Amino acid sequence: xxxxxxxxxxxxxxxxxxxxxxxxxxxxxxxxxxxxxxxxxxxxxxxxxxxxxxxxxxxxxxxxxxxxxxxxxxxxxxxxxxxxxxxxxxxxxxxxxxxxxxxxxxxxxxxxxxxxxxxxxxxxxxxxxxxxxxxxxxxxxxxxxxxxxxxxxxxxxxxxxxxxxxxxxxxxxxxxxxxxxxxxxxxxxxxxxxxxxxxxxxxxxxxxxxxxxxxxxxxxxxxxxxxxxxxxxxxxxxxxxxxxxxxxxxxxxxxxxxxxxxxxxxxxxxxxxxxxxxxxxxxxxxxxxxxxxxxxxxxxxxxxxxxxxxxxxxxxxxxxxxxxxxxxxxxxxxxxxxxxxxxxxxxxxxxxxxxxxxxxxxxxxxxxxxxxxxxxxxxxxxxxxxxxxxxxxxxxxxxxxxxxxxxxxxxxxxxxxxxxxxxxxxxxxxxxxxxxxxxxxxxxxxxxxxxxxxxxxxxxxxxxxxxxxxxxxxxxxxxxxxxxxxxxxxx
Amino acid sequence: xxxxxxxxxxxxxxxxxxxxxxxxxxxxxxxxxxxxxxxxxxxxxxxxxxxxxxxxxxxxxxxxxxxxxxxxxxxxxxxxxxxxxxxxxxxxxxxxxxxxxxxxxxxxxxxxxxxxxxxxxxxxxxxxxxxxxxxxxxxxxxxx
Numbered sequence: 001x002x003x004x005x006x007x008x009x010x011x012x013x014x015x016x017x018x019x020x021x022x023x024x025x026x027x028x029x030x031x032x033x034x035x036x037x038x039x040x041x042x043x044x045x046x047x048x049x050x051x052x053x054x055x056x057x058x059x060x061x062x063x064x065x066x067x068x069x070x071x072x073x074x075x076x077x078x079x080x081x082x083x084x085x086x087x088x089x090x091x092x093x094x095x096x097x098x099x100x101x102x103x104x105x106x107x108x109x110x111x112x113x114x115x116x117x118x119x120x121x122x123x124x125x126x127x128x129x130x131x132x133x134x135x136x137x138x139x140x141x142x143x144x145x146x147x148x149x150x151x152x153x154x155x156x157x158x159x160x161x162x163x164x165x166x167x168x169x170x171x172x173x174x175x176x177x178x179x180x181x182x183x184x185x186x187x188x189x190x191x192x193x194x195x196x197x198x199x200x201x202x203x204x205x206x207x208x209x210x211x212x213x214x215x216x217x218x219x220x221x222x223x224x225x226x227x228x229x230x231x232x233x234x235x236x237x238x239x240x241x242x243x244x245x246x247x248x249x250x251x252x253x254x255x256x257x258x259x260x261x262x263x264x265x266x267x268x269x270x271x272x273x274x275x276x277x278x279x280x281x282x283x284x285x286x287x288x289x290x291x292x293x294x295x296x297x298x299x300x301x302x303x304x305x306x307x308x309x310x311x312x313x314x315x316x317x318x319x320x321x322x323x324x325x326x327x328x329x330x331x332x333x334x335x336x337x338x339x340x341x342x343x344x345x346x347x348x349x350x351x352x353x354x355x356x357x358x359x360x361x362x363x364x365x366x367x368x369x370x371x372x373x374x375x376x377x378x379x380x381x382x383x384x385x386x387x388x389x390x391x392x393x394x395x396x397x398x399x400x401x402x403x404x405x406x407x408x409x410x411x412x413x414x415x416x417x418x419x420x421x422x423x424x425x426x427x428x429x430x431x432x433x434x435x436x437x438x439x440x441x442x443x444x445x446x447x448x449x450x451x452x453x454x455x456x457x458x459x460x461x462x463x464x465x466x467x468x469x470x471x472x473x474x475x476x477x478x479x480x481x482x483x484x485x486x487x488x489x490x491x
Numbered sequence: 492x493x494x495x496x497x498x499x500x501x502x503x504x505x506x507x508x509x510x511x512x513x514x515x516x517x518x519x520x521x522x523x524x525x526x527x528x529x530x531x532x533x534x535x536x537x538x539x540x541x542x543x544x545x546x547x548x549x550x551x552x553x554x555x556x557x558x559x560x561x562x563x564x565x566x567x568x569x570x571x572x573x574x575x576x577x578x579x580x581x582x583x584x585x586x587x588x589x590x591x592x593x594x595x596x597x598x599x600x601x602x603x604x605x606x607x608x609x610x611x612x613x614x615x616x617x618x619x620x621x622x623x624x625x626x627x628x629x630x631x632x633x634x635x
Binding site for chain 1: 538541542544549552555556559560562563566567570574575578581582588589594596598599602603604606607608610611613614615617618621622625626628629632633
């Protein structure tokens with residue numbers, strides 16, 4: 001019962017904090033970027049809140065419990081991705097003035113075709129990321145109430161849509177920052193109690209010769225899969241649509257770097273914990289599933305304190321569903337409204353409904369995989385499409401429109417095919433299974449190679465304003481130089 | 492002696508064209524003797540070289556982008572060695588997989604603990620150096 005109360009409380013708090021932002025969002029640009037008045041710590045908390053999805057909160061511990069030490073790379077990659085993002089992308093991206101990935105593509109390559117292709121990829125990645133969040137919400141809702149899975153999915157989707165429709169980006173920033181600290185607390189407090197319980201049990205450890213704790217173990221091609229996972233997570237972070245939007249709310253490139261540094265710290269603090277949950281889960285012989293995080297505190301602590309801790313951790317899980325889904329919905333809806341519909345606040349509302357309904361339908365129809373696995377696939381698609389576009393776009397003058405198109409189509413296309421085959425037809429076995437389940441190790445090199453080779457073959461199609469764009473991307477804001485007059489269109 | 496002419500042709504030949512565009516503001520054409528230092532010193536801030544996309548401006552911009560890219564590449568290389576080296580280490584030295592530190596398995600201590608502060612320290616050092624590079628560039632541009 002206390003769990004249901006916790007869920008209701010989180011939902012209410014989310015809607016109320018969101019409503020607080022309504023007063024502030026009046027114009028279209030408010031809806032989109034919170035008028036750029038957000039401080040670095042707020043911004044970093046918001047990025048953290050938005051980023052830590054059900055996959056981080058529940059999924060990692062579940063996968064670690066199931067597969068053992070190799071899955072420790074998942075949180076490492078999801079944190080390390082921000083270091084790659086920091087050094088290669090953060091400041092230039094902020095300086096580009098782009099608000100979405102399609103905006104960046106348009107600003108850098110001066111091509112509407114690349115913009116449209118990027119929009120399609122953003123929507124696909126967003127939906128692929130949203131689908132397991134809704135599935136996971138259904139699973140958790142079923143374990144606490146016994147209701148059918150679709151009920152939980154629908155509930156979360158409805159709250160997200162309401163929140164996005166009413167408050168816009170400004171309220172989302174507040175909600176997200178609040179959600180990060182809620183999630184951190186919801187995982188840390190039960191963990192402290194559990195460690196005390198573990199201590200008083202005489203610190204039980206692993207049985208001698210337990211292979212579960214050893215790296216490179218338990219799967220068919222562990223070395224390939226480990227490296228592919230590392231590539232997908234480290235390079236995929238920069239290509240996630242809901243992460244990029246947050247960089248626009250920094251006042252300048254320098255603030256963007258500092259924000260990223262704080263994000264890295266906040267995420268590092270969080271990601272130490274799922275591994276401990278997985279470890280304790282194994283030591284105490286919990287059943288292998290995504291819900292281990294919810295079951296463990298009650299199992300170890302028990303009594304009314306255990307009930308309270310279970311409620312707290314459930315609240316954290318719902319915070320995770322709501323925050324990531326809200327951020328993704330804003331991003332996907334923004335792209336749909338701007339590039340597919342005609343633009344304006346009305347189009348944004350229609351787009352929001354679309355952005356939520358499609359993954360909700362997919363969540364009901366698709367095979368149920370562990371949430372962190374599907375989110376990992378979204379990272380693989382982002383790493384194979386937007387990572388090369390951003391890295392080459394920012395640092396390589398000779399990138400051409402044709403090269404960018406070809407690379408996005410080849411890398412993004414192949415990764416999408418691998419994802420669809422894995423989700424609909426799997427599980428596949430042997431090398432084919434590994435290559436499809438962890439595609440990044442081959443799709444990322446393909447994408448980079450195609451982009452570079454096609455660019456070199458079409459030197460006449462280097463964008464005309466590339467020199468000015470480079471000035472814009474790389475010179476510090478303190479200098480008074482001509483940065484060109486491109487602005488993102490706020491419809 | 493017309494020293495301005497070749498430079499102007501150079502700027503136009505790159506096809507960016509804004510500086511040498513017909514009807515645009517006339518470019519500086521130095522007809523005095525270039526031997527005196529005074530004659531060679533530009534009388535405008537270097538940012539104008541960048542705005543007008545002269546060859547000098549391109550050189551300055553290129554150097555900024557290269558400096559920042561080298562720094563980024565250095566950080567990425569170090570990280571790739573550490574992150575990419577760990578699975579290799581576990582593959583080549585299987586006894587490390589089973590080693591224990593403080594009663595916990597070594598891979599867990601590294602992957603679920605030590606690697607996070609290492610990432611934060613790397614990021615902090617990068618931010619410091621990147622800001623220093625930009626400050627140096629800004630000072631260079633505004634020196635005159």
